[in-house]
Structures are given as structure tokens and as C-alpha cells.
Amino acid sequence: MTRNKIIAIGICVILTLAVIQVGIAFTSYSTAEEAVKYAIIDSQKYKQLVQIIDNGQLKYALFITEKNKVAAVSLNKTLFGWRLGSLSGIFDMYSIPKNSGLTGWAKHETLLYGIINDNRIDSVLVNGNSAKVIKLENNLKLWYTIEPNHGPYDLLGIDRDKNVIHKIKM
Numbered sequence: 001m002t003r004n005k006i007i008a009i010g011i012c013v014i015l016t017l018a019v020i021q022v023g024i025a026f027t028s029y030s031t032a033e034e035a036v037k038y039a040i041i042d043s044q045k046y047k048q049l050v051q052i053i054d055n056g057q058l059k060y061a062l063f064i065t066e067k068n069k070v071a072a073v074s075l076n077k078t079l080f081g082w083r084l085g086s087l088s089g090i091f092d093m094y095s096i097p098k099n100s101g102l103t104g105w106a107k108h109e110t111l112l113y114g115i116i117n118d119n120r121i122d123s124v125l126v127n128g129n130s131a132k133v134i135k136l137e138n139n140l141k142l143w144y145t146i147e148p149n150h151g152p153y154d155l156l157g158i159d160r161d162k163n164v165i166h167k168i169k170m
Contacts, residue, residue, distance in 0.1 A: 028081035035082040036061040039073045051134055053111065055146055058085075060111045062144060068092060070115065070142065072108035101166030102143075102157045112153065113144035120165050121157035128154075 029035035032052050039046045044065035052075075053060040059075040059082075069092050074085030088108045101121065105114025112126060116133070117140055124131040124143040131145040147153065157166035 028078055028083050030081050032059045032061065032075045032082045035075055035084055036063055036073055039063065039071070039084055039087060044069060044071075050136070050142060051132075051144065053144065053146070055110070060108065062113060062142065064136075070104070070106075070113075072106065072111055072113060074109055102155050102168050105155070105168070105170070107147075110146050110148050111144060112147045113142060114155075116141040116143060116157065118157065118165065120159045122160045123158045125156040125158060126153055 029038070033049060036049055036052075037046050039061070044067050046063055047066045047068075048064040050062040050064060050070075053062070057077050059077075061073050061075060063071060063073070065071060071087060073087045076083050076085050086109070088106065101118050102114055102116060102124065104117070105112065112131075114124075116124065119139055121141070123133060124145075126145045126147055127149075129145065131143040134142045134144075136142055151170065153168075153170045155166075155168040155170065156164050159165050
């Protein structure tokens, strides 16, 4: 190959990388909270942020879509800001039967989460570890935890008196 061809190829590679970086910069946001507002899953847009969960360089966002479905997205920190990663785990929080316990759960990478639709359940244990519980509207609660192993998982719904109300093995 001649010297001119090598220089031309080098310039093409540099320009390609520059275009990619510009694209990344235009789809990055200054905060994780701002990035999640642009999440769209199954043609449903973001409506309400429930929680940002910090897992070091990676963050997760739990949010509710415009059609009242719960979903999760991973958020990655880049040189230019926060970018949306993979989306998953969409389920309708109002289609879960009342007093059904810990139904409507999902796994997104290392994030496990689900809906509590039973007022008796006060806390959730995942493999013996306490999950975080957040109150939502209409007496619903959302639980979540970071669980690095790939299962199996034992979920326990616990009442105020520390009695097991609901069990799931997944």
C-alpha cells in the first residue's frame, strides 16, 4: 500500500470515530434523571420516575409509563453524560389482582423488582436480604434490590409482625 492510501484510510477511520462520538454526545444527558425522561418501551413513553438506583458507574431507573406500566432502564455514564442502556420488565401495575402478594416481578440485569398488591405485606426479603420498598399510588408498593447472582431467588412478603404472608421461588 502506498503512503497516500494509508493516510487516506487513517483519515477515514478518524472521521468515522468522530461522527460516532458526536452521535454519543447528542444522545447523552447531563443527569441520569434527565436521560430516563427519554425512555420509550413498547411504544410507551416515560410518565413518572419512581427511583434512581446507584450501582457505581451504572445506574438503574424504575419508572412508570404513560399507560401505567412499570419498567426499568439501565443508565451508563459516558464522557459526555448519561446514556440510556437496555430497557426491560414492563408490566401493568393495575392488572395485578388485589391481595395477590408479590406478583408482577421482573429482573433487569442485576436489578430485581416487583409490585406488592397486598396491604398486609410491609417488607420483602430476597434470599434473606431486605429489599427496598417504595409506596406508589392506590395502595400499591414497589420493591427492588440489586442481586448479583443469577438465581434461584426466594422472595418472602413479610407483614408488620414479621410473619411470612407470601412466598415465591423463582
